[in-house]
Every structure is written in C-alpha cells, then in structure tokens.
Amino acid sequence: MVRTSRIDLAPEDHLRAIGTIFAVFDRQDSGNMSYGVEWDGERHFVKTAGRAEDPEQRWVLLRNAARIGATYRHEALPALREVIESPHGPVLIYDWADGELLGVPRDRRDDPASAFHRFRHLPPERIAAALDSVVEVHDLLGRAGEVAGDFYDGCLIYDFGTHRMSVVDLDHYRPGPYVNEMGRMFGSTRFMAPEEFVKGETIDQRTSVFTLGRAVLVLLGDGTTHREAFRGPAALWEVAIRACQPLPADRQPDLASFAADWREARSLEGGRMA
Numbered sequence: 001m002v003r004t005s006r007i008d009l010a011p012e013d014h015l016r017a018i019g020t021i022f023a024v025f026d027r028q029d030s031g032n033m034s035y036g037v038e039w040d041g042e043r044h045f046v047k048t049a050g051r052a053e054d055p056e057q058r059w060v061l062l063r064n065a066a067r068i069g070a071t072y073r074h075e076a077l078p079a080l081r082e083v084i085e086s087p088h089g090p091v092l093i094y095d096w097a098d099g100e101l102l103g104v105p106r107d108r109r110d111d112p113a114s115a116f117h118r119f120r121h122l123p124p125e126r127i128a129a130a131l132d133s134v135v136e137v138h139d140l141l142g143r144a145g146e147v148a149g150d151f152y153d154g155c156l157i158y159d160f161g162t163h164r165m166s167v168v169d170l171d172h173y174r175p176g177p178y179v180n181e182m183g184r185m186f187g188s189t190r191f192m193a194p195e196e197f198v199k200g201e202t203i204d205q206r207t208s209v210f211t212l213g214r215a216v217l218v219l220l221g222d223g224t225t226h227r228e229a230f231r232g233p234a235a236l237w238e239v240a241i242r243a244c245q246p247l248p249a250d251r252q253p254d255l256a257s258f259a260a261d262w263r264e265a266r267s268l269e270g271g272r273m274a
C-alpha cells in the first residue's frame, strides 16, 4: 500500500523537519531534485520535481512513476511507500537502495575505480545473476503491458557486498505501445533501438527487448555484438543478439518471450558460469 498525504511546505523544508538529509541529487538531466533522507532509523530515496519554472512535464512523469510504484512490487524494485502532494508537485518516497549506480560518465567507464568498470570485471556468473533480476523485473512489467523508456545502466544500482541489483527510475515507462513523436527519444544511445530515433515509428515491447539485449551486451560483453568479447556462454549471447536485431519483427516479440529465452539459456549446461 502506498500512503498519500498533503503538505503546505516546500518538499525540502518538509524533509528537513522530519529527518536528516544525507544525500542530494540536484544535477540530473531531468532537472528533478531528489534526496536521501533518514528518519525513524530508516533511509529513504525522495524524488521531487524541484522548483521548476515549467514543472508540468516533470509532474506528469512523477505521477507516472507513482502509478508504476503503486502497481508493481518486486524485490529488485525499491518499494514506493508514500506520495505526498506539495505546492511543488508530487513527492515520491521510496526505500533507499544500497549500492552504487552502474551508469557513470563516459570518461569514467574505463576507470578501474568506477562502479561500471568494477561490475563488468566481476566473475561472469555474478553479472548474469544480477541480470536475472533485471530480466525478472521486466518480465513482471511486460506481462502487464508496460513498454520500457529511458532504461540504461543509470537505472541500475548494484551492491557489491550483497550482490543485490536494484532497478530505479521507471518514470518513462508507458502502459502500452505508442508512436515516437519526438525523433530522438530520451535515453542513452548505447541502449536505444533504431525506432527510438525516428519520428512516426512504433515503440512497443520489441523496443524494450532491444534495450535489454543491449544491457546484456554492454555488461557481459564490451557493448559490441562480437562473440569473442562476450564473457558468457553462446546461449546467452544468442538471446542478446536476437534481441538486438535492427528490425523489430526479427526480435523476441515481447518482454515475456525475451525473459523465457533468457531463463532457458541460463538453465542450459554452461548457462551458469563458474
């Protein structure tokens, strides 16, 4: 159950009154202002639109995130606990996900200290097991008809101690297929399907399948389709290669089929790695 309430204070003033702010995220591309806040001995991730001059679009996305948070529960999705209506729009209170964001700026991807580099150099079975959670979340969402949007490694928080993967920022997911009205859509080029660059194209779960295939190639391979660069068995590589076909009709038809292929490849001998 997601609680709802209303405040008259600006979100940040409210958060200072109820707890201790230990992290601030004020440099996001979205323009949102988010916070790590502790109260009652628990840590929370609090997402707000900030004090945007033109907040309408951000409020719409946050309300969409609230819809998703109220609809789906999965251990890899930090739970949405409360939505507060404030003078500056909705304030979303999630459980805090421990770990490190895998998405790092491009110039840090080869830095051995970066989470991206350290994750890619884990034993392949660790990476595949973390990807299992990402696939399961998308199977759940996909069965309900959701289409992914703006999914990339900046949506993945990995705890190197407990090996838990969390998936965050589903704000751009939509409840069904739609037409690309933008041309180049929101997202990281490394994860985007061809149709996400062309106005008038259909965006559906085959687009989401492409994005997940890219996630597999980026995290278990080197981001190319090269078999030699891929650190897992052929069966997993083949699932990703089918997912990343340029023509949507050549990919797994939806997220559930991708998840089924992934699971089958994982269960084959060699699908689990040492």
Ligand SMILES: Nc1ncnc2c1ncn2[C@@H]1O[C@H](COP(=O)(O)OP(=O)(O)OP(=O)(O)O)[C@@H](O)[C@H]1O
Residues within 6 Å of the ligand: 025, 028, 029, 030, 031, 032, 033, 034, 044, 045, 047, 078, 094, 095, 096, 097, 098, 101, 154, 157, 168, 169, 171
């Ligand atoms: N539940 C969570 N627990 C801990 N940290 C989180 C959580 N959700 C998100 N974060 C961190 O906060 C950052 C901002 O969150 P998020 O990506 O949802 O915001 P955004 O406004 O949509 O930003 P962007 O423009 O980067 O998409 C994330 O990059 C991640 O580091």
Ligand SMILES: [Mg+2]
Residues within 6 Å of the ligand: 030, 150, 169, 171
């Ligand atoms: Mg976002």
